[in-house]
Amino acid sequence: MSEIPKVTDSNLVEPASTPGSGRSSEWSETLRNAWSFGRTKIGVAIFIAIVLLALLGPVLAPHTPTEFVGAPYSRPSPNALFGADNLGRDVLTRVLWGGRTVLGLSIAATIIGLGGGIVFGLIAGYARRFVDETVMRLLDVLLAFPQLVLVLLLISVVGPKLWLIVLMVGLSHAPRVARVTRAAALEISQRDFVKAAEALGESRVRILATEILPNITSPLLVEFGLRLTYSIGLIAALSFLGFGLQPPAADWGLMINENRVGVAVQPWAVALPVLLIGILTIGTNLIADGMGRALIGIERRADV
Amino acid sequence: MPPLLKLILIRLGLGALTLLLVSVVVFWATQALPTDTAQAILGREATPERLEKLREKLGLNRPVYEQYASWLADVVRGDFGDSLVQQDTPVTKLLRTRVVNSAALVFVAALVSIPFSILIGSLSALWRDTKFDVTVSTGNLALAALPEFVVGIGLVLLFATNVFRVMPAVSRIDPGLSLLNQLDLLILPAATLTLAVAPYVSRILRASMIEVLESEYVMMARLKGLKGPLVLWRHALPNAIAPTLQVIALNLAWLAGGIVVVEYLFAYPGIGQSLVDAVANRDLPMIQALCLLIAAVYVVLNLLADIATILVSPRLRTGLR
Numbered sequence: 258m259s260e261i262p263k264v265t266d267s268n269l270v271e272p273a274s275t276p277g278s279g280r281s282s283e284w285s286e287t288l289r290n291a292w293s294f295g296r297t298k299i300g301v302a303i304f305i306a307i308v309l310l311a312l313l314g315p316v317l318a319p320h321t322p323t324e325f326v327g328a329p330y331s332r333p334s335p336n337a338l339f340g341a342d343n344l345g346r347d348v349l350t351r352v353l354w355g356g357r358t359v360l361g362l363s364i365a366a367t368i369i370g371l372g373g374g375i376v377f378g379l380i381a382g383y384a385r386r387f388v389d390e391t392v393m394r395l396l397d398v399l400l401a402f403p404q405l406v407l408v409l410l411l412i413s414v415v416g417p418k419l420w421l422i423v424l425m426v427g428l429s430h431a432p433r434v435a436r437v438t439r440a441a442a443l444e445i446s447q448r449d450f451v452k453a454a455e456a457l458g459e460s461r462v463r464i465l466a467t468e469i470l471p472n473i474t475s476p477l478l479v480e481f482g483l484r485l486t487y488s489i490g491l492i493a494a495l496s497f498l499g500f501g502l503q504p505p506a507a508d509w510g511l512m513i514n515e516n517r518v519g520v521a522v523q524p525w526a527v528a529l530p531v532l533l534i535g536i537l538t539i540g541t542n543l544i545a546d547g548m549g550r551a552l553i554g555i556e557r558r559a560d561v
Numbered sequence: 562m563p564p565l566l567k568l569i570l571i572r573l574g575l576g577a578l579t580l581l582l583v584s585v586v587v588f589w590a591t592q593a594l595p596t597d598t599a600q601a602i603l604g605r606e607a608t609p610e611r612l613e614k615l616r617e618k619l620g621l622n623r624p625v626y627e628q629y630a631s632w633l634a635d636v637v638r639g640d641f642g643d644s645l646v647q648q649d650t651p652v653t654k655l656l657r658t659r660v661v662n663s664a665a666l667v668f669v670a671a672l673v674s675i676p677f678s679i680l681i682g683s684l685s686a687l688w689r690d691t692k693f694d695v696t697v698s699t700g701n702l703a704l705a706a707l708p709e710f711v712v713g714i715g716l717v718l719l720f721a722t723n724v725f726r727v728m729p730a731v732s733r734i735d736p737g738l739s740l741l742n743q744l745d746l747l748i749l750p751a752a753t754l755t756l757a758v759a760p761y762v763s764r765i766l767r768a769s770m771i772e773v774l775e776s777e778y779v780m781m782a783r784l785k786g787l788k789g790p791l792v793l794w795r796h797a798l799p800n801a802i803a804p805t806l807q808v809i810a811l812n813l814a815w816l817a818g819g820i821v822v823v824e825y826l827f828a829y830p831g832i833g834q835s836l837v838d839a840v841a842n843r844d845l846p847m848i849q850a851l852c853l854l855i856a857a858v859y860v861v862l863n864l865l866a867d868i869a870t871i872l873v874s875p876r877l878r879t880g881l882r
Contacts, residue, residue: 296702398582401856403818406836410590410852413840414601490708494822497710498837513714517826520714521722521730528718535711542706 284474290551291544297551300543307537311356318350322507330516330523339525343515348526354507355530359496359537362423363488369427370484374434375477379465381435382442393439396432404429404491409500417500426491430484437480441473448472475552482545486538493534509534569868576864583856584633591845592632593625602645602843615645619845636853642846646839652850656832658736660854663824663831665740667816669747670754675809678759679802682766686774686801687793698767701760709819713753713826721749732827750827754819758812765808770801803873810866814859 291297320326320337327334327341334340339348381392399407404426411425412418445451446469454464495501496510504511509530516526592598599615600607615621620628635642641652685694704712721730732746740747773779774797782792824833832851839847 394579395582398579398586401579401583401859402586402852403815403821403855403859405821406818406852406855409821409836409840410587410848413843413848414591414594414598414845416601416843486706490711494708494710498822498825499841513710517714520717524718524723527714531711531714531718535707535715538706538708538711539703542702546702 283472284478287475287478287548287551290554291547294547294550296543297547300540300545300547303536303540304544307356307533307540308360310353310533311360314353314356318347318353320347320350322346322351322354323505324350330519330526332523333525339529340523342512342523342526343519348512348523348529351507351512352509352529352533355509355512356533358502358506358508359489359493359510359534362419362426362492362501363485366423366426366488366492367430367481367485369424370430370488371434371477371481373427373431374480375438375470377431378435378438379442379469382439383446383461383465383469389439393435396435399429399432402429404487405494408491408495412500417495417503419502422492422495422501426488426495429491430487434477434480434484437476438473441476442469445469445472475548479545479548479552482541482548486541486545489534489538489541565871568871572864572867572871576860579860580857583860584636584853585629587849587852587856588629588632591849592619592621592628598845602845632849636849641850644844644847646842646844646847652846655847656835656850659830659832659835662734662740662829663817663820663833666747666750666754666820666824666829666831667813669751670758670816671813673751674755674758674812675762677755678762679766679798681759682763683770683793683798683801685763685767686770689771694767697763701764704756705760705764707757708822709753709757710822710826712756713749713823716749716753717826730827732829734830736830746829750823750829753823753826754816757819758816761812762805762809765805766801769804770797773797773801776800803870806866806869806873807863810862814862817855817858 323346325341325345326337326347327345329341329343329345331337331341331345337347337349339352342348342351377392377396381389384392402410407429408422408425411428412421415421442465451464451468454468459468492501493510493513496508497514499514502508502511504515512530513527516523520527598619598621599612603611603615620631623631639653644650644652644655647655681697685697688694716728717730718724720726720728728749729746730749732750734740734743734746774793779792779797782796787796820831821833821836823829824831825837828834832854835847836851836855838844839851
């Protein structure tokens with residue numbers, strides 16, 4: 258980018274501080290712009306609704322998740338509004354209980370993936386040359402595995418422990434996040450205020466943390482929304498395959514697995530969790546898309 | 562050496578290096594983790610004799626680098642060892658028909674999804690900002706978000722069990738019959754994969770097509786009086802596809818991973834189903850073979866896309882001189 262800085266009083270006096278303070282609002286501007294899109298509002302509304310459902314669900318549930326309310330796969334009745342599952346437990350209750358695990362694990366995995374990816378991406382983008390090449394090539398190797406296959410490979414020996422699943426889903430995001438971070442960091446590290454900080458002799462870690470990271474928050478926000486969407490899909494898919502939460506836990510992914518045999522007689526036990534997972538991922542993707550559009554808008558204006 | 566050839570050789574070398582590193586990851590994750598692999602496979606109640614026997618069989622008593630070297634030497638020769646679950650049957654033998662089944666599924670899905678997404682993407686670009694375009698982009702956004710098992714179960718609920726009952730809900734291929742006689746069993750799994758891939762390809766094609774449609778040579782073709790559809794198919798499409806080759810290859814590779822969930826969902830006897838079974842049973846040689854295979858598909862497809870992009874884009878070719 259060819260920016261010709263205007264010489265004004267403020268940046269004559271304090272050249273290094275202007276970008277820092279001026280840019281801390283960068284991500285909030287992205288958020289504000291994102292909010293102006295209808296799709297972002299719909300996405301946020303969906304996300305909040307599902308989070309509330311997951312958090313308040315256990316309080317509202319008419320039964321306990323392991324209580325028997327009827328014959329296996331019995332049809333909806335006044336006692337069990339959406340019928341019973343494969344073992345005769347209340348479908349509605351288990352749906353109300355089953356969102357917490359999906360949400361909690363996905364958010365944790367996303368944070369781990371973003372954290373790891375940002376660290377690698379910043380190192381690669383700022384160090385450049387040999388370190389950059391090496392880090393990115395090694396991460397490319399992980400990219401050769403589809404995310405689900407990578408997670409399955411990494412949990413295959415130790416077995417499906419929840420902490421391991423969260424860690425590995427996070428790890429499978431890291432190379433993808435690192436690519437985005439690196440590209441953004443590479444661009445920012447050419448800017449004058451980074452050069453100024455280097456000239457002042459600030460440490461590399463400090464430059465990365467205080468000069469570069471605050472200036473790439475917008476693309477990382479988009480990345481967070483996107484990775485959260487995929488985390489939900491991955492975590493739910495792992496439970497669906499039988500490698501996530503184990504019975505008798507009430508979990509949306511596991512419910513689909515347990516009840517799919519009886520889907521012709523009692524569709525609700527499968528349809529409700531599928532519907533909720535689907536709506537949730539659409540919601541988070543709408544937010545990510547809204548933020549992505551806001552980001553493109555800001556970059557376009559910056560170019561002009 | 563001509564620069565073009567050199568560029569392609571460098572790509573080939575990098576591809577080979579990636580494959581080698583992939584094998585390191587697979588080996589490390591299955592045989593060299595800082596846990597007792599034999600114990601992990603057999604469980605806590607395993608007797609010392611059985612543990613010892615398994616260690617012997619997998620070569621776990623030797624130093625790690627030695628294990629890796631002999632394992633890799635076998636793999637290069639196409640020997641992935643014997644399955645731990647089905648005693649004394651080579652993994653390659655167990656996988657043969659499964660690979661064919663999965664390849665057939667991916668092939669059908671690719672055959673439908675790629676032309677379909679190219680068509681949808683081109684039309685969205687041509688009718689930019691119309692109702693059609695907006696509908697497609699909204700649909701793409703939703704489909705891209707949905708996990709594939711959600712799409713698959715949606716199709717099962719809709720077409721196989723509850724609303725219409727026109728399709729089989731499970732796709733148990735009869736090994737005695739030719740796949741061609743059981744194509745109806747492929748419809749729902751292939752449709753699920755198609756819906757999962759289409760949004761990515763059509764979105765990138767739309768963007769690329771818009772750029773091409775605004776270019777001078779397309780304007781020129783129009784000014785010369787060529788009809789809209791002719792300009793689109795003859796002049797714009799070939800140029801719009803070149804930058805999307807990478808994405809198409811990436812999505813084909815993604816299909817190789819997406820089959821895991823889809824095959825499990827439809828009980829389709831392919832390698833995805835094998836992987837789920839192998840992980841559940843901790844059948845290490847099987848897991849190693851399948852993960853290597855799936856990653857190799859990705860590396861090779863990516864390589865082909867790279868080379869194809871080099872060959873078709875004039876800018877890259879001439880930029881070398």
